[in-house]
Amino acid sequence: MFTKIITLILLFAATALNAQDIKEIIRQSDEKFRGNSSQGEMTMIIERPSWSREVSMKNWTLGNEYSLIYITSPAKEKGQVFLKREKEMWNWVPNIERMIKIPPSMMMQSWMGSDFTNDDLVRESSLVKDYTHKLVGEEIIDGFECYKAELIPLDDAPVVWGKVLMWISKKELHWLKAEFYDEDGYLVNTEILTDVKKMDDRVMPTRMEMIPADDEGHKTVLVFKEMKFNIKINESFFSQQNMKRIR
Numbered sequence: 001m002f003t004k005i006i007t008l009i010l011l012f013a014a015t016a017l018n019a020q021d022i023k024e025i026i027r028q029s030d031e032k033f034r035g036n037s038s039q040g041e042m043t044m045i046i047e048r049p050s051w052s053r054e055v056s057m058k059n060w061t062l063g064n065e066y067s068l069i070y071i072t073s074p075a076k077e078k079g080q081v082f083l084k085r086e087k088e089m090w091n092w093v094p095n096i097e098r099m100i101k102i103p104p105s106m107m108m109q110s111w112m113g114s115d116f117t118n119d120d121l122v123r124e125s126s127l128v129k130d131y132t133h134k135l136v137g138e139e140i141i142d143g144f145e146c147y148k149a150e151l152i153p154l155d156d157a158p159v160v161w162g163k164v165l166m167w168i169s170k171k172e173l174h175w176l177k178a179e180f181y182d183e184d185g186y187l188v189n190t191e192i193l194t195d196v197k198k199m200d201d202r203v204m205p206t207r208m209e210m211i212p213a214d215d216e217g218h219k220t221v222l223v224f225k226e227m228k229f230n231i232k233i234n235e236s237f238f239s240q241q242n243m244k245r246i247r
Contacts, residue, residue, distance in 0.1 A: 068237070
């Protein structure tokens, strides 16, 4: 009898959470990485069985619609700039003085040879707007009690994933893990977020690992070195002209 009562309590709690909208929890956990606007410095480490390499960058964002990434090293890629402006994405390559438009069909391709895609870096698709959301369980990740949410894409959403599972800490709303599945239900990538630290006005994970399921020994690590949130920046900053001037 006692076990049945506990089960009913847990079911009621899950229903209550769904009522107050798991979507809002996902929105808040995702927003931690951007704020209303942001400026930061990051290092990406691409690891392979026989080699690894690092790419350092600066980035600026404004809401979900505007993003600019400037590569600071290595020397071979230094000066490259990636711009997302609403539904368009561009790449400025200074060595050949060429502006390249990245079409929607390439959003899921590898970004600079890493395990992240173009979409991962500029978030063309939205975890909030492009999916339905459902609480499917609770688990402990790295000592944090987490909600486990299932995201299923809307029929007309510009996404390739058939399903996304996310783990978000209950109290802090840290995004700590995600699994990305294809349309046939096979796991493609696992994203793990760790090293929770104070960054400017918030506490957030500062290390993000993307691990492909079918490539043993492959992973890409993105480390947030410095972040400032809710900075003063306007839409005109995110322009093709500024891509050629930014340093």
